[in-house]
Amino acid sequence: MLPKLKKTINTNSSSEVDPFYWNEENFSKVFDEYYSSLCFFSNKYLEDMDLARSLVQEVFVDLWTKRENIALKYSVKSYLYTAVKNRSIDYLRTVRKNVKLSAVGDCQLETPFRDALEEAELNDRINKSINELPEKCREVFVLCRFEGLKYSQIAEKLNISVKTVEMQMGIALKKMREKLSDIQLVKLLLCIFSKKK
Amino acid sequence: MSENHIDILIGKALSGNATPGELAELKELKKQSQEYTEAYTQSQKIWQHAESWISKGDIQQDKIKTQGEINKNLFRQIRRSKRLLSIYKLAAILAFPIALAISLLLMKQNQEDVLLVSTTTEITAPTGHIAKCKLPDGTEVWINSGSTITYDASGFGSDTREVSLNGEAYFEVFKDRQKTFFVRTPLADVKVTGTSFNVKAHSDSQSFETVLSEGSVELDLKRQGQELLKMEPGERVIYEKAQGKVLVQQVDPELFSSWRNGEIIFKDATLNDLANELERIYGVRFRFEDPNMAGYRFRGMFSYSNNLIDALEKIKVTAQVDYYIENKEVWLKKRN
Structure with a gap:
């Protein structure tokens, strides 16, 4: 275990910074960037x-704790997604062995x-845009989606008028569209580009 | 028609709150304008792909939880490697007296009149662990984390029984009126016949203290013109060399020997006392963001089997301070 720690330090001191070198800053960066997106990914399975x-x-x-087994031949992103995928499938295989995989589940595995x-x-992008909505707006959208x-139920729950619910829903969708439009555009471009190749 | 009328219609349509009339109106609007069609398609996409929601708060909570878990595991690994180390230490401790015994035996067989060689045995409790040992006369000694006792194995028990101590140890001395038992420390010696007591004398601090659980002991403080000081059970004697002060208190002896059972009890201690103890137990350094914090009062109980994080969490709750770990140093800071 001690040699491992040494190795970590060595990797860090070299010009190529080890993305999994343990310190709060490093962890924070990787976590913030990938966590929620990985959750959505795992949720697919x-x-x-x-x-x-x-x-x-x-x-x-x-x-961060069993890192000696991790060969860093992958990028951080592909490592994380692969690890989450394998673990999700393992989970389905072992824990739900007795339960027949539902048709949807089978489909998802494919x-x-x-x-x-x-x-x-x-x-994840949509999730982030929901989290960036003004509070009232977000509350209404979350309850609805x-x-x-129903609008009438939301109005009653939040003690506001149905008209306000209508307005807030409209604002929520508009704001999210504005946030996402450029991203979708980039995605579309990428798609076309790779197809041409 | 207000500016956001289309947004309201889209919202109603997607969430299933639209009347047939409103749906027809939306259809008509879409036909009229490319912009509206786009707005609808994009909103629909957002609606469909928003399949689940994780709030900012949830993400933050998960982050703290994960971070805590990693810290815990990393410390567990360090402790595990230490434990391995302590097995080697134990082997080393055992190897020495065995080798000594064999060589003495061989020497005795060869020449009956050989002088007994003066050989010292040293026992140290590794950081984070308590060592318990039995001396040749049957006396039991609990050695606190990081402390050391030394005694002359060959001469032990011939006329007197003598043990040197650096650090903290609890003694249950085997009764033998003929052979006086001495605990020697740089600042004071303890003279006993048969009794139980705790001695704390770290060589790096300028103070000596002992607490008597039962029986009686005599203290020989190493300063001029000092007579032997006789102690009664339940008394705690503190000798501060720098001020030349001797303090005698009535205490509950249990509080001062609780570490024997792997517990340390703090009663009206300062945060500084606490940090010193935890440094000895876990082998980490503590730092205060604000030096005034060292004087904070604290009470509580820790167990040696707790890991550092458990201990820190306890401090966090009881002493109103926060902590963070950086470069194997624990920083304590005021809670805002």
Whole structure:
């Protein structure tokens, strides 16, 4: 274990900075960049967001504590997505062995890695844009989209008028469109570009 | 028509709150303008791909949790490697007396009149661990983390029983009125026949203290014109060399020997006392962001089996301070 620590220090002192070198700053950077997106990615397999979250956390913990087994021939991103994918599938195989994989689950396992990754990134961008909405706006959108409440129910719950709910929903969608339009455009361009190749 | 009328319509349509009339109106608007069609398509995409939500707060919480878990595991690894180290230490400790015994035996067989060689045995409790040992006369000694006792193995028990101490140890001395038992430290000696007591005399500090649990002991403080000081059970004697002060207190002896069972109890201690103890136990350095914090009062109980993070969490709750770890140093800071 001690030689391992030494190795870590060596890697860090060389010109190529080890992205998994343990310090709070390094961890913070990698976590902020990939965590939520990885959760959405894992959720594609597990279809259970809470489970996906704890699974991704485990991957992060392992990454920094069992790092001697990690060959850094991958980029940080591809390492993380591969690790999360493998672990998610392992989970489905072992824990849900007895439960027959649902038709949807089977289908999800077949989803090509690239597509799932891109889809997860899109989910994450949308998630970020939801989190950036003004508070009232976000509250209304979340209740409507994720709790499936009707406008009248939301109005009652938040003690506001149905008219306000309508307005807030409109603002939420507009703001999110503005946030996402350029990203989608870039994505579209990339798609065309790779197809030409 | 207000500016955001189209947005409201789109929202209603996507969430299933639109009336048939409103749906028809939206359809008509889309037909009229390319811009509206685009707005609808994009909104629809957002609606469909927003399949689940993780709030900012949740992400932050998960981050702190993960970070804590990693810290915990890293410390566990360091402790594990230390534990391995302590097994080697134990082997080294055992090897020496065995080798000594064999050589003495061989020497005795060869020449009966050989003088006994003066050989010292040294026992150190590794950082984070308590060592318990039995001296040749049956006396039991608990040695606190990082402390050392030394005694002359060959001469032990011939006329007197003598042990040198650097650090903290608890003695349960085997009763033998003929052979007086001495604990020697740089600042004071403790003279006993049979009794239980705790001695704390770190060579790097200018103070000596002992707490008597039962029986009686006599202290020989190494300063001029000092007679032997006789102690009663439940008494704590502190000798500060710098001020030349001797302080006698009535205490609960249990508080001062609780470390034997792997627990340390702090009662009205300062944060500085606490940091010193934890430094000895976990082999890390503590630093205060604000030097005034060293004087904060603290009470609580720690267990040696706790890891450092558990201990820090406890301090955080009881002493109203926060901590962070940087370069193997623990920084304590005021809570805002």
